[in-house]
Amino acid sequence: MSKPQEDLLRRPLYVYDLPPQVLDTLTLKADTDASIVASEELSRTPRDVSPGASSENLVGSQSCSLCSLTFPTVQEQRSHLKSDFHNYNLKQKLRGQKPVSETEFEKLVGNLDESLSGSDSEDTEEDEDDGRPESTLTALLKRQAKIADKNNPGGDEENGDEEDAKRSNRGKPPLIWFSSPVLPENNYFGLYRAILTGEDQRDSDLVHVLRKKQLEPVPVPKLNKDGTPTATAPYKGPHIFLCMIGGGHFAAMVVSLAPRATKGSVTMNREATVLAHKTFHRYTTRRKQGGSQSANDNAKGTAHSAGSGLRRYNEQALVQDVRALLEDWKGLLDTADLLFVRATGATNRRTLFGPYDGQVLRHNDTRLRGFPFSTRRATQNELMRSFIELTRLKVREIDPPQELTVEPQQTSAPTKQSTQKAAKPKLSEEQETALLHTSQLQAFVRRSKLPALLSYLKNNQIGADFEFQPSDQNYHAPRLLHLAAAQNAAPMVLGILSRGGADPTLKNREGKTAFELSGDRSSRDAFRVARSELGEDKWDWEAAKVPAAMTKAEAGSRDEREKQEADKKEADRRKAEEERLRVEGPKVAESKKAKANALAAGLMKTPQERREEEARGLTPEMRMKLERERRARAAEERLRKMQGK
Known part of the structure; x- marks a missing residue:
């Protein structure tokens, strides 16, 4: 690749x-089969990926x-x-069923009243799995269990919803691929299909459509303090509306599509021009328990706690705030080219689409779009990230179909890519299963979940000496013990040894026993x-470097004895301190009295001296005010x- 081409691909497109x-050299990629497979892998729909390419390039330090x-x-x-989506696929794997795509999972939870409120950033990385028995995942699994009990796959509403979800996921791939001589071999430009209108998608010449979408730069419109344009008439230039709602969080934004014009130069500043933006947050979700208050009321009856009343009020307030905002932005929404909305759950959809008097958004609007990629918590930063992701050309390396590989998703063009990329070794079914077992077992140990660990070993017929994979990344602690x-x-050490049957003589790659x-x-x-419970003949305890056996009673008595010794030392220390204070008390009292006399002597000043001291360091205006x-x-007086x- 030449130097000008490298410079061209360094900047966002x-x-x-x-x-x-770029624009004059684009041609639609002819190999539709390979492009569809690559697009579906990039859009994270593993169900339709061919078996030969299902996991070839999806295993690594930053993949699942x-x-x-x-x-x-x-x-x-x-x-x-830590997401419900990943944990649901773990359940599917353990039950011998195929994992689902993220789009399919969102469809499955579509009728639940609360969406998954993912993190805006990883500042919410705390583990909440243990404290929410009524989470979205739990509710979904319970509902599927009820469906299985009914044994009526064709007649109940839930099965119909799942079939609808599968049918809706069999549409066109989210990315359209273009080839260009400015790219290295087997590299292509990707364009999200979602940013094309229905009329654009029906046009057979998509390159011509893309050329018609090029916009002239416009000056940045002046905005009011609330983020709306100062002009009384709605903004007439091309713009799109983006909105996310879930978990009590709401964020909306109207962004102009035209690039910014810089003064004195034809160079374009590609930062987005935000015409309007607003975020709301209300306390509506039952923390650590999952689901909204209305969903809990519908399932278990009306609660009467102070928190439940506050959550009900906040739910209604959020609905009013959102609908009032949409009414204020009606001019911008009516003239928007596209409407991108993420509103999973019946409650959130009713908030936006009603029906209600003065309704602004409607289900049957042909401009409505979903986000064709994973999104996090509804914030202004997340909306801006999504806008950038939607409006940037992607650059991917797509090998021929027989050796199809897909690069990780990027939000902008990369700097330089190798034309000859060695394919990563394909993992066997046994290796993938070992990786799954490793992640589960390590999580049980770190969370001190001994009963769950022993149950997992028994159900999956795994020994307690199972070696973690990959072995080169677990050299220090390669096994449970x-x-x-x-x-x-x-407690985990004792349980793994006495109940799990782990071998304490095994060593890690550093030559150390557990x-x-x-x-x-x-x-x-x-x-x-x-060692005391299992007996001397069970293992070679000397080789395991374990000292002499000790019963639980002995260990407990030693702890009690050391506690008593510590208490005695503390009592002796207190007694010595009291004796010191008794002896030194008079001296301390005399010293305090002398200090008090010195302080009193210092305070005996004339009124003039006190006034001068009070006014010291003040400005003339402050001195006049003090004197008044x-x-x-x-x-x-x-x-x-x-x-x-």
């Missing part, structure tokens, strides 16, 4: 202001082979691993207690004395 070197997703950052990967010891989890990784006395005592207040107080006489 805005769909509505493409450089001529189970859900067929890749992530640009480690933080987003961690957030995904090593990990529990390194975490100083004494006992040698223990960082505190309680975890080391757990090994000694296990002093005189007013003196006058009041004289008047009070006169009245007393």
Whole structure:
């Protein structure tokens, strides 16, 4: 690739202001089969991906082979691993069923009254799985269990919803691919189909459609304090509306599509011109329990706590705020080219689409679009990220169909890509299963979930000495016992040894046994207690570096004895301190009295000296104000004395 081409691909490629070197060389990709497969993998729909390419490039440090997703950052990967979508696919895997795509999962929870309020950033990475028994995932699993009990796959409403979700997911791929000589071999430009209107998509010449969408730069319109244009008439230029609502969070934005014009130059500033924006947040979600208050009332009856009343009020207030905002923006919404809306759940959809008097948004509007990629919590930053993702050309490397590989999703054009990319080794079914077991078992140990761990080992017929995969990333704690010891989890150590049957003589790649990784006395005592319970003949305890056996009673008595010794030391210290104070008391009293005398002597100043000290460091205006207040107080004092006489 030449230097000008590299410079061209270094900058973001805005769909509505493409450089001529790109726009004049675009041609629609002819290989539709490969483009559809690549698009579907990028849109995260693993159900339709061909078996030969299902996980070939979706396993790595920033990917999820189970859900067929890749992530640009480690933080987003961690957030995904804690999501209901990922946990639902884990349940599917354990039940021997195929995982679902993210679009399918959103359809499955579509009739639940509360959407998944994902994190805006990874500042909400705390683990909430243990504290929400009524989460969206739990509600979905309960409903599917009821469907299975009915054994009527064709007649009940829930099965009909799932079939509708599958049928709706069999549409066109979200990305349209274009080839260009400015790109290296097997690299293509990708355009989101969602930013094309219905008329545009019916046009057979999509390159011509893209050329017609190029816009001239316009000056930035002046906005009011509330973020709306100052002009009384609605903004007439091309613009789109973006909106997200869920979990009590609402964010909306109207963005102009025309690029900004910079003064004294034809160079375009591609920062988005926001015509209007607004965010709301109301406390409507039952924290750590999942679902809105209205959903809980419908399921369990009306609650009468103070928090439930506040949540009901906030739900109604949020509906009123959102509908009032849409009414204020009606001029902008009526003239918008497209309307991008994310509103999962019946309550959120009713908030936007009613029906109600003065309704602005309607279900049958042909401009309505969903976001063709994963989104997080409804915030202004997330809306801007989504706008940038929608309006940037993507650059991907797509190998021939027989060796199809797909690069992780990017929000802008990359700097330089290699024309010869070695294909990653394909993982076997056993390797994928081992990776799944590793993530589950490590999570149980870190959360100290001993019963769940033992149940998982039994149900999946896994030994307690299962070696974590990949082995090169788990060299320090390659097994359950090593990990529990390194975490100083004494109950887990004892349970894995005595109930799980783990071998304490196994060593890690550093040549250390699990006992040698223990960082505190309680975890080391757990090994000694296990030696006492299992007996000397069970394992070679000397090879495991475990000291002499100790019963639970002995360990408990030693703890009690040390506690008593600590209490005795504290009592002795207090007694010595009291004796010191008794002896030194008079000296301290005399010292305090001397200090008080010195302080009193310092306070014995003339009135003039006190006034000068009070006024020191003040400005002339402040001194005049202080003097007026002093005189007013003196006058009041004289008047009070006169009245007393």
